[in-house]
Amino acid sequence: MIRHGILIAAALIFGPLVGGLISGMDRILTARVQSRIGPPLLQPFYDVIKLLGKEKVVVNVWQAFCANAYLTAASIAVVLLCLRSDLLLILFIQAVGSVFLVVGAFSSTSPYSQIGAHRELLQMLCYEPLLILVAVGVYLQTGSFRIAAVHALHQPMLLKLPFLFLVLGLVLTIKLRKSPFDLSTSHHAHQELVKGLLTDYSGPLLALTEIAHWCDTALLLGFCSLFWATNPIGALLLVAVTYLMEIWIDNVCARMNWRWMLGYGWGMGMALSLVNLVWLYAR
Amino acid sequence: MTRTIIPFGPQHPVLPEPIHLMLTLDDEVITEAVPAFGFVHRGLEKLVEIRDFHQMIYVVERICGICSMLHAMCYCQGIEEMMGIETPPRARFLRVIWSELHRMHSHLLWLGLFADSFGFESLFMQFWKIREKILDIDEATTGNRIIVSVNVIGGVRKDLTLEQTRGILSELKSVETELKRLETTILNDYTVQNRTVGKGVLTAKQAYELGLVGPTLRASGVMQDARMLKYAAFDDIAFTPVVETDGDCYARCKVRFREVFQSIDLIRQAIGKLPNGEIAVKVKGRPDGEVTSRVEQPRGEVFYYIRANGTKHLERLRVRTPTFANVPALLTMLPGAGLSDVPVIVLSIDPCISCTER
Amino acid sequence: MFEKILTRARMRSPWMLHFDCGSCNGCDIEVLACLTPVYDVERFGVVNTGNPMHADILLVTGTVNHRNRNVLRNLYDQMPGPKVVVAIGACGLTGGIFRQAWNVVGGVDRVIPVDVYVPGCPAKPEAIIDGVVMGLEKFMEKQHVDIS
Amino acid sequence: MFTMTSTILRNLLKEPATRRYPASVRPSFEAARGEIRNDIHVCTFCGVCAVKCPSQCITVDRKAADWSYDPSACVQCGVCAEVCTSGSLQQARDYRKPVRKKELVVLKGATTPPKHSDPPVTG
Numbered sequence: 001m002i003r004h005g006i007l008i009a010a011a012l013i014f015g016p017l018v019g020g021l022i023s024g025m026d027r028i029l030t031a032r033v034q035s036r037i038g039p040p041l042l043q044p045f046y047d048v049i050k051l052l053g054k055e056k057v058v059v060n061v062w063q064a065f066c067a068n069a070y071l072t073a074a075s076i077a078v079v080l081l082c083l084r085s086d087l088l089l090i091l092f093i094q095a096v097g098s099v100f101l102v103v104g105a106f107s108s109t110s111p112y113s114q115i116g117a118h119r120e121l122l123q124m125l126c127y128e129p130l131l132i133l134v135a136v137g138v139y140l141q142t143g144s145f146r147i148a149a150v151h152a153l154h155q156p157m158l159l160k161l162p163f164l165f166l167v168l169g170l171v172l173t174i175k176l177r178k179s180p181f182d183l184s185t186s187h188h189a190h191q192e193l194v195k196g197l198l199t200d201y202s203g204p205l206l207a208l209t210e211i212a213h214w215c216d217t218a219l220l221l222g223f224c225s226l227f228w229a230t231n232p233i234g235a236l237l238l239v240a241v242t243y244l245m246e247i248w249i250d251n252v253c254a255r256m257n258w259r260w261m262l263g264y265g266w267g268m269g270m271a272l273s274l275v276n277l278v279w280l281y282a283r
Numbered sequence: 284m285t286r287t288i289i290p291f292g293p294q295h296p297v298l299p300e301p302i303h304l305m306l307t308l309d310d311e312v313i314t315e316a317v318p319a320f321g322f323v324h325r326g327l328e329k330l331v332e333i334r335d336f337h338q339m340i341y342v343v344e345r346i347c348g349i350c351s352m353l354h355a356m357c358y359c360q361g362i363e364e365m366m367g368i369e370t371p372p373r374a375r376f377l378r379v380i381w382s383e384l385h386r387m388h389s390h391l392l393w394l395g396l397f398a399d400s401f402g403f404e405s406l407f408m409q410f411w412k413i414r415e416k417i418l419d420i421d422e423a424t425t426g427n428r429i430i431v432s433v434n435v436i437g438g439v440r441k442d443l444t445l446e447q448t449r450g451i452l453s454e455l456k457s458v459e460t461e462l463k464r465l466e467t468t469i470l471n472d473y474t475v476q477n478r479t480v481g482k483g484v485l486t487a488k489q490a491y492e493l494g495l496v497g498p499t500l501r502a503s504g505v506m507q508d509a510r511m512l513k514y515a516a517f518d519d520i521a522f523t524p525v526v527e528t529d530g531d532c533y534a535r536c537k538v539r540f541r542e543v544f545q546s547i548d549l550i551r552q553a554i555g556k557l558p559n560g561e562i563a564v565k566v567k568g569r570p571d572g573e574v575t576s577r578v579e580q581p582r583g584e585v586f587y588y589i590r591a592n593g594t595k596h597l598e599r600l601r602v603r604t605p606t607f608a609n610v611p612a613l614l615t616m617l618p619g620a621g622l623s624d625v626p627v628i629v630l631s632i633d634p635c636i637s638c639t640e641r
Numbered sequence: 642m643f644e645k646i647l648t649r650a651r652m653r654s655p656w657m658l659h660f661d662c663g664s665c666n667g668c669d670i671e672v673l674a675c676l677t678p679v680y681d682v683e684r685f686g687v688v689n690t691g692n693p694m695h696a697d698i699l700l701v702t703g704t705v706n707h708r709n710r711n712v713l714r715n716l717y718d719q720m721p722g723p724k725v726v727v728a729i730g731a732c733g734l735t736g737g738i739f740r741q742a743w744n745v746v747g748g749v750d751r752v753i754p755v756d757v758y759v760p761g762c763p764a765k766p767e768a769i770i771d772g773v774v775m776g777l778e779k780f781m782e783k784q785h786v787d788i789s
Numbered sequence: 790m791f792t793m794t795s796t797i798l799r800n801l802l803k804e805p806a807t808r809r810y811p812a813s814v815r816p817s818f819e820a821a822r823g824e825i826r827n828d829i830h831v832c833t834f835c836g837v838c839a840v841k842c843p844s845q846c847i848t849v850d851r852k853a854a855d856w857s858y859d860p861s862a863c864v865q866c867g868v869c870a871e872v873c874t875s876g877s878l879q880q881a882r883d884y885r886k887p888v889r890k891k892e893l894v895v896l897k898g899a900t901t902p903p904k905h906s907d908p909p910v911t912g
Contacts, residue, residue: 027683033797034408035806036681040653043686049650050697055721057694111289115311115622179402180474183623191402192297192626195692202694203721252793254474255402257623258311293712294660296691299669301661301709322709323663326744333741334843341843341866345738348667348763392670395677405797411677412806418674426822429667429763432866440871441820464796473790637665678806727887731844734861734891738844748861750891759887760824762864770810772887 008079015078019214020044022221026247033251048210054203059108066104067205067212073097074215081222084147087135091128094219098124101197101209108200116196120184122258126265127171133273134171137164138226140280150226156234158227163276165227167269169242172220174265178250181265183258191255286314289622293322297400297626300636304629308622316617318610323640328600335595336362336570340434346602347638348429349392350580352385354602355434360514361576361589362436366568371561374438375516379553380451381425381433382515382578383546387458388417388429389581390539390546393633394469397536400626401478406468413461416454423447438563448554455547462543469540479533483616483628486530493615496608497583498538499632503530509579520552532631539633569593580605582633604638651697651723651780654686655773658696658720662713662749664703667763668730672700680766687773693719698776700769701755704732704739705746717753725776728755729769731762738762817882822867824885825858829896831877832856838869838878854898861891 024041031038040046058064077094080086098120105117135145141160142149150157158165174181185196193199201209224242225235256264287308293301301322307315330342344355356378363370395410418428425431425441433439443451469475485495490503500507501524508524510517525541527534570591577586583605590599609632616628661669675682676689690696693716705713717726728749731737736747749755756779759772808815817823834856836849846862847869849855870880 030405031681031683032805033801034405035412035678035800035803036408037684037805037807037809038681039683039686043654046650046654046686047656047688049647050654053647053651054697055723057721111287115287115289115308179404182402186402192291192623194296195690195695198695199692200694206695248794248797251405251797252791253403254398254406254472254478255623256474256477257621260477293709294658294691294693294716296659296689299659299661299673300666301663301712322706322712323661323703324706324708324744325663325704325739326742327739330739330742334845338841338843341864341868342738345665345667345762345864348665348670351665351667403793405793408678409796411674412679415674415677415679415806422821423818424820426818426820426867427763427865428765429670430864432822467792468796472792635666637663679808680810681805681807684807684809731862731864735859737862738864740862741845748891757887757889758861758891760861760863760885762866765884767810767814768884768887774811775887775889 004083007082011079011082012075015075015082015218016211016214019216019218020048022217022243023214026243029244029247030251033247044210044214048207051207051210052204056204057202058205059200062107063104063200064205066100066107067201067208069100070097070104071208071212071215073100074212074219077219078215078222081147081219084151087138087145087147088132090219091131091135094216095124095128097212097216101212105197105200110200112193112196113199116184116193116199119193119258120197122262123174123181123184126262127174130167130171130265130269130273133269133277134164134168137161137273137277137280140277147226150229153229156228156230158238160280161227161276163272165224167272168220168224168227169245170265170269172224172242173246173249174261175216175220176246178246180249180253180256181261182255183261186255291625298629298634300634302634302636306617306622306625311622313617313620313622313625316614318614320636320640323637325641327641328602331597331600333596336591336597337436339597339600340436341432343600343602344430344432344434346604346641347635349389349635350385350582350585350638351430352382352433353578353580353585355432356382356515357576357578357585357587358589359434359436360578361574361587362570364576365570365572365574365589365591366436366566368437368564368566370438371564372516372558373442373560374562376553376557377439377443377562378434379516379520380443380550381421381431381439383549383553384417384421385431386581387543387546388414388421390543391417393539393581393630394536394543397627397630398469400630401475403475406465409465413458416458420451420454423450435563437566438561440563442562443557448557452551452554455550459544459547466540470537476533478624478627479536480531482532482624483620483631484529484531485612485616487528489615490530490612493611494608495583495612496605497580497633498535498542499583499609499612501525502527502534502538504528509577509584512577514578516553516556519556520549522549532627535631569595570597582606582635582638583608585638602641604635604641606632606635606639609634610639648781652777655698655725655777656688656690656696657698657700657773658690658693658716659700659702660713660716662701662703662709662733663706664730664732668702668733668761671763671766672702672729672769675766675769680770682770682773685773694721696720697723698725698727698773700727700729700773701733701749702729704736705749705752706744707746710746710752713749713752723780725757725779726753726755727757727759727772727776729759729761729764729772731760734758734760817884819882821882822865823881823883824860824865825863825869826879826881827856827858827896828877828879829856829898831875832896832898833875833877834898835874837872837874841868841872843868855895856898857893857895859893860885
């Protein structure tokens with residue numbers, strides 16, 4: 001029981017912390033490939049602390065509740081991942097969090113926020129089925145949806161599910177708001193929707209969504225690490241390589257529109273998953 | 284989703300300038316675009332009443348920071364024509380050099396902003412990095428990065444030394460190699476083409492009938508360029524306008540990208556043929572009469588109408604800027620486009636609102 | 642203790658909002674040029690937000706005229722505090738060369754309180770960086786004022 | 790697709806293009822047009838600069854031997870320094886630093902202005 005308590009506390013603290021550090025490293029690397037120096041490593045933390053100390057402008061109470069709910073769901077998902085719980089449960093809780101974010105954006109009257117929320121729904125429509133397919137692949141491989149079963153494997157999952165890992169990479173690109181898919185909101189301002197989904201979240205509420213975003217990042221990268229669960233160094237390497245690929249994709253692609261995203265995401269994602277699943281099944 | 288009305292601007296990160304577009308959307312497809320102007324109007328044409336005709340050079344130069352050199356040049360050429368002043372050949376060649384440098388920095392700026400309009404941030408950074416080299420040339424030779432203030436009536440204020448012309452040539456060489464590297468990305472990349480090809484198409488007939496000017500017109504296959512009028516030193520310099528035929532955003536991008544190389548070529552020719560001699564003649568008397576003057580700006584042809592009455596203050600100054608001519612194209616292209624294409628299409632005409640409203 | 646950390650975080654993470662208030666594009670472009678590789682203000686944590694709700698520091702370029710003064714006022718009011726206003730360029734300071742034109746109200750300080758004035762026509766990127774850094778010192782002072 | 794890869798790899802391997810501005814300051818170019826400085830002891834208060842200034846930001850009071858200019862309205866075109874008859878007006882290379890408060894620059898010369906034999910000729 002105490003072990004569980006420590007695990008939960010560790011997940012609650014280190015989940016956002018790791019997410020924030022990764023985001024800081026992301027910003028430095030992105031700056032470097034653009035021939036800039038970039039911000040200090042702790043920049044995301046400065047941002048969030050500053051946002052927490054800003055004047056509170058609440059558009060409506062519902063939006064404030066939604067921001068809190070998003071953070072809660074995202075941290076519960078990280079905790080469950082650390083407790084090696086059920087994969088499907090984790091994915092659903094994470095999805096519920098995202099839904100709250102969207103609902104909060106819909107509750108404001110700004111057209112930017114509304115259209116951003118609409119696009120975020122389309123993004124979820126695109127990646128959620130793919131995530132479920134990845135989970136199904138894990139189930140076929142291990143015979144259980146529990147993460148503990150993955151850790152019991154003797155061989156890295158990546159060798160059996162290479163295509164599903166690519167699909168997970170696709171989901172990660174959408175989820176991290178990276179360039180061809182940064183439709184609903186992006187890390188920098190230059191897009192037609194200004195900040196889109198996050199337009200009306202401001203000050204402390206924006207800080208909450210930012211922390212929740214770090215949790216999401218940590219969660220998905222944790223999910224990636226499961227594909228090499230036999231060896232911690234292997235897992236770390238896999239995550240690092242995956243993230244480097246994300247930065248690369250972000251910097252060599254223009255932003256696309258949602259039609260392209262749905263076509264490409266579903267077409268490519270489904271095809272890759274099916275190939276992998278059929279291969280697993282036939283074996 | 285049903286009808287949404289999006290207020291695009293006056294403060295919007297895609298287009299730093301304040302233009303207000305009321306976009307009526309039907310499920311992310313634009314059905315109507317209504318522009319509202321007046322956020323930059325300063326009323327500077329009326330300043331001719333309190334500023335004399337020499338001081339007006341510096342005022343018209345500040346109509347727009349991106350085409351400033353060409354505004355001043357157009358104004359000076361108009362006054363010179365009115366007063367019958369023959370500018371020295373060296374001054375005319377120097378004007379070509381600085382105006383083409385200005386065109387390069389404007390086009391590089393546009394290429395960067397265009398890349399940003401479809402969310403290609405790293406490409407934006409690359410173009411602006413290259414642009415800094417042009418600005419450094421400007422600052423080293425004229426004293427300011429953007430508003431060069433080199434034109435005076437009767438010639439230019441600054442001269443280029445031999446050393447400086449060599450410096451310009453070597454800098455241009457490095458600009459050229461760096462731009463060549465980005466050519467495949469801006470012209471052949473799949474994601475870029477996906478966002479620009481077939482967006483905002485204007486046929487040659489449409490473009491001509493709407494009265495467009497500059498790269499927007501040339502991208503639709505109409506060969507028209509005010510530099511063909513052979514003002515300044517263009518009668519001694521070989522020049523053929525860059526023309527594309529597709530008439531979409533991609534073609535406009537291609538025209539401007541190729542024009543950067545053309546400008547490099549023109550500067551090389553001008554430096555090669557740079558004659559020795561005076562850079563300015565003394566101006567005596569006051570302007571009298573009326574005159575029109577035309578110059579090709581980065582965005583297209585600018586047109587000045589000047590009327591003077593023999594006093595040191597002009598009687599009337601009227602500027603017709605390229606963006607003013609190009610805005611109707613925007614209203615033709617926007618309805619039917621997707622919301623995500625709005626920035627791409629708006630930027631494809633290279634709008635310069637401070638020129639338009641003055 | 643928390644106050645100290647907060648002030649430090651504020652000084653290190655100024656998100657900027659840029660409003661072109663009828664400028665000739667000269668200062669505008671220089672503000673944008675500050676974001677690009679050669680100057681790279683992201684070193685100081687500056688992010689161009691484009692959304693007044695997220696911004697801490699408002700960079701205004703250009704003259705105020707009768708039409709955009711309301712826009713400027715609105716943007717300023719929409720920014721949650723603490724906030725800093727930096728007026729850039731001769732036009733933003735007084736109206737510059739246009740200040741006698743009929744549609745020009747004058748400098749930005751006619752409409753909203755300005756903390757730092759950056760002269761120049763156009764202001765050089767170095768000057769803009771100086772101005773932003775000077776504006777950030779204001780956060781420190783504001784903090785002291787709030788506590789006392 | 791991915792045609793940008795070679796560029797971003799080159800950027801990653803090379804030094805960033807950033808000038809670390811406050812830490813290392815690049816000297817201004819020789820021709821750079823910066824702020825206006827007036828050596829008031831040489832100034833003859835002829836007032837040509839005030840007449841020629843396109844921004845009309847210079848005022849000269851000949852009787853009181855006052856030369857004042859509004860740096861926040863100056864557009865740094867350099868015309869005043871060019872037309873200065875006594876050579877007292879100089880355009881520095883450095884740009885003017887940002888300030889907290891707008892201030893006029895008022896320079897006071899000797900109360901009896903030095904006589905200049907040649908009245909300025911305006912062209």
